[in-house]
Amino acid sequence: MTNTAVLFNIVPLFRSRGLPEQHVALLYTGFAISLAIMQLVGGIMADRYPLHRLLCAAATVYNDSRPWPTRPPMPVAIASSLSVPARFHMNRVASLIVFLLFVFALIVFPHAHAQGQEQAREPAAAAVTTAPAAKPNVLFIAIDDLRPQLRAYGHEFMVTPHMDKLAAQGRLFERHYVQVPTCGASRYALLSGQWPQRPASRGNGAFVLHRQGHAPKSLPQWLREHGYQTVQMGKISHSPDGLERDGKPEVPEAWDVLSTPAGEWKTPWNAFFGYEGGRTRQVGKSPPMEAAAVNDAGYPDGLMAAAAVEQLAKLREGGKPFFFALGFFKPHLPFCAPKKYWDLYDRDKIDISDVDPVRRTGGEFFGNYGHDAAMAKDDAYVRELRHGYYASTSYVDAQIGTVLAALDDLKLSDNTIVILWGDHGYHLGELGSWGK
Numbered sequence: 001m002t003n004t005a006v007l008f009n010i011v012p013l014f015r016s017r018g019l020p021e022q023h024v025a026l027l028y029t030g031f032a033i034s035l036a037i038m039q040l041v042g043g044i045m046a047d048r049y050p051l052h053r054l055l056c057a058a059a060t061v062y063n064d065s066r067p068w069p070t071r072p073p074m075p076v077a078i079a080s081s082l083s084v085p086a087r088f089h090m091n092r093v094a095s096l097i098v099f100l101l102f103v104f105a106l107i108v109f110p111h112a113h114a115q116g117q118e119q120a121r122e123p124a125a126a127a128v129t130t131a132p133a134a135k136p137n138v139l140f141i142a143i144d145d146l147r148p149q150l151r152a153y154g155h156e157f158m159v160t161p162h163m164d165k166l167a168a169q170g171r172l173f174e175r176h177y178v179q180v181p182t183c184g185a186s187r188y189a190l191l192s193g194q195w196p197q198r199p200a201s202r203g204n205g206a207f208v209l210h211r212q213g214h215a216p217k218s219l220p221q222w223l224r225e226h227g228y229q230t231v232q233m234g235k236i237s238h239s240p241d242g243l244e245r246d247g248k249p250e251v252p253e254a255w256d257v258l259s260t261p262a263g264e265w266k267t268p269w270n271a272f273f274g275y276e277g278g279r280t281r282q283v284g285k286s287p288p289m290e291a292a293a294v295n296d297a298g299y300p301d302g303l304m305a306a307a308a309v310e311q312l313a314k315l316r317e318g319g320k321p322f323f324f325a326l327g328f329f330k331p332h333l334p335f336c337a338p339k340k341y342w343d344l345y346d347r348d349k350i351d352i353s354d355v356d357p358v359r360r361t362g363g364e365f366f367g368n369y370g371h372d373a374a375m376a377k378d379d380a381y382v383r384e385l386r387h388g389y390y391a392s393t394s395y396v397d398a399q400i401g402t403v404l405a406a407l408d409d410l411k412l413s414d415n416t417i418v419i420l421w422g423d424h425g426y427h428l429g430e431l432g433s434w435g436k
Contacts, residue, residue: 135227135321137416139407141400142236142325144183144332145436146422149393159344159394162401166420178424181436184238186423191218191237191251204238207250220254220323229320231257231311234304234327241268261307263300271300272329275336281368288369289335289388291342296398299336301328305399309406316410326403330396331426333364335388337395345390350383355429365434376434386428 150160152167153174179189179196184204189196192215196202207215217225224230232242237250241260244250249258264278265271273281276292276299296302308326315322330337358373360366366373375381400420407413427433 134415137315137321137412138223138228138323139403139416139418140236140323140325141403141418141420142187142234142327143396143420143422144235144327144329145424145426146331146393146396147425147428148422149390157345157349158390160397162397162404163420166400166404166418170418181424183235183423183436187237188215190421190423191220192216193219207237207244211252218251218254220251220325223323224254224256227320229257229315229318229322230255230325231259231315231322232325232327233257233259233261233308233311235260235272235329236325236327239268240272240327240329257311259307259311261300261303263297263303265300271303272332273334274300274329275334281334283368285370286334288333288365288371288385291337291339291388291391293339296338296395296402298338299330299395301330301396301399302338304328305402308403312403312406312410312412316412328396328399331389331392334369335385335392337388337391341395341398342387342391344394345387347383347387350386350390352379352382352386352429355382356432358429358434359432360434363435376429382429385434389426389428 149155149158150163150167151158152160152164152172178186180186180202182202182204184207185196185202188194188201188207194201194216220230220232232251232255234240236242239250242250242255242258249255260268260271262268262271265274265280266278270278270280273286275281275286275290276294292298297306304326305328308324311324315324358376360373366376376385404418407416407418424436427435
């Protein structure tokens, strides 16, 4: 192998050892100069590789063979001033000496460089050890049946100031899609990070996979194992209280605290389908909407927001970073919200031009409430249904505002990541579908 060939072929080895470019250049130039000294002292100039070509090779390799500018780099300028005619061949002994010197530099110089880097890192590592960065808190807000029906998504008629403000302050996802359009399956995929590959993972009973040993560690379980205090309030998995029918958690080993306020509705499931005055849904009989003249706590989500504020105050005093998963019920059916949120919209101006004839007459929407698909042919009724969804969305937006205001008041905002998400979208007559 010729000396110039050695110079070029050694490039990957030098750079694979992590040397800075300026050190690579120094080694290349030193190699060429060592050749020159041996050539001048020993009279062994290589006829095919004179000094100026060796130095140019060093500079060329350092600069990644880019075209030279008008004023050449320093190694080329030196080469031009030192070039002499070539007369002699390099003997084998001289080539061996140069090669050994070069190998010595290759071993010793990177080792010294790595040692220096390690010493430079030690104080920084010590600083990190003595003063670890504080782990951020996480406020994880789930909104049931929320579709991107917000002003932040271009729906100017919507009254959702708190979610819009949050979107403006953070990152708004515009191409985010759920795995399965039903609550349990979608939430299972999100909390487990697992594709819905098994039949059980495609329905509301997906969380049974935890008991069957098919599910990985959930997001809250992982955080709990890494020093976080984890709290669930409201609907985060499928059940509004996070429990299976036998009272065991749907997401095992995940929560330090599992709590859903029920108030006058007595149980979280009753509250989930709650109407004014502590009433709950009567399957096949209850109306799909209600607009009672009550304050925010007159429906369950207002109760939830008040309890969430109290929980945040407790978490602030807990001394640990927290993962607080807060799941509001609305705008899930029934579309129940205080009348003041209905009053934010003019029903006569609600657009229904994209509503198509009903194609599915059963399911949750028409099967569980006291109306049928024939009523969806009436324009006035269609506007009322959409009105109820919009009012419920504005109602839950106000509850989110209450919680975020408490985050500020408790001085938690600067060290808290807020994530707001909907489990899937919702059809309001588009494509002839009412529901998920």
